[in-house]
Amino acid sequence: QSVLTQPPSASGTPGQRVTISCSGSSSNIGSNTVNWYQQLPGTAPKLLIYSNNQRPSGVPDRFSGSKSGTSASLAISGLQSEDEADYYCAAWDDSLNGQVFGTGTKVTVL
Amino acid sequence: QVQLVQSGAEVKKPGASVKVSCKASGYTFTSYYMHWVRQAPGQGLEWMGIINPSGGSTSYAQKFQGRVTMTRDTSTSTVYMELSSLRSEDTAVYYCARALQLAIDAFDIWGQGTMVTVSS
Numbered sequence: 001q002s003v004l005t006q007p008p009s010a011s012g013t014p015g016q017r018v019t020i021s022c023s024g025s026s027s028n029i030g031s032n033t034v035n036w037y038q039q040l041p042g043t044a045p046k047l048l049i050y051s052n053n054q055r056p057s058g059v060p061d062r063f064s065g066s067k068s069g070t071s072a073s074l075a076i077s078g079l080q081s082e083d084e085a086d087y088y089c090a091a092w093d094d095s096l097n098g099q100v101f102g103t104g105t106k107v108t109v110l
Numbered sequence: 111q112v113q114l115v116q117s118g119a120e121v122k123k124p125g126a127s128v129k130v131s132c133k134a135s136g137y138t139f140t141s142y143y144m145h146w147v148r149q150a151p152g153q154g155l156e157w158m159g160i161i162n163p164s165g166g167s168t169s170y171a172q173k174f175q176g177r178v179t180m181t182r183d184t185s186t187s188t189v190y191m192e193l194s195s196l197r198s199e200d201t202a203v204y205y206c207a208r209a210l211q212l213a214i215d216a217f218d219i220w221g222q223g224t225m226v227t228v229s230s
Contacts, residue, residue: 002154032215033213033215035213035215035216035217037155037217044205044207044220044221044222044223045147045155045205045207045217045220046220047210047216047217047218050210050212050213050216050218051212051213051216056218088154088155090155090157090215091215092215096171096172097169097172098157098159098169098171098172099145099157099171099215100157101154101155101156101157102154103154104154104155
């Protein structure tokens with residue numbers, strides 16, 4: 001059961017900007033940092049953003065993250081066909097004393 | 111290069127136990143926490159717990175308390191996840207994932223996944 005809520009799908013044409021939201025509560029996003037993962041079909045997830053807005057080495061700057069209150073967002077600018085994947089947000093939850101993931105968003109490049 | 115290599119697929123009967131291994135290479139094993147995450151077919155990601163390879167301390171998700179055990183062998187740089195009293199709902203791909211040193215709740219290196227099928 002996912003504690004963080006994401007839209008099930010998002011789409012855009014090549015070159016467009018797509019934004020994915022992640023809604024939580026005071027016990028998770030409201031008091032801890034947010035990470036984002038990209039999962040291509042049939043593969044393990046890949047870390048895209050950590051600590052709300054930090055990109056690991058090798059992740060293009062087309063991907064950016066932000067957080068405000070109990071919500072967070074992932075933006076993909078200059079959308080490319082290889083960005084077609086599932087995206088998950090994640091945060092530590094102080095009440096559950098564990099990591100919680102979002103419901104996941106499938107991004108389609110039209 | 112830094113990598114995590116997991117053991118192969120398993121098929122188990124309900125009530126049995128399964129033990130999945132995750133061998134680390136390319137970095138100092140005891141310097142990074144390790145998490146376990148699972149994903150049921152067509153579903154999202156679910157966190158199971160974390161182990162500190164240095165001292166062996168663990169913390170498990172409430173859902174799996176009493177059924178999961180995470181251990182490590184520093185001589186082989188391997189972590190293990192054992193899940194007992196298996197039921198059909200435990201059918202999933204199980205991943206080990208290394209935590210960042212700067213943010214231990216962020217997972218930067220993932221294993222390839224181990225499919226565990228629970229079926230009578």
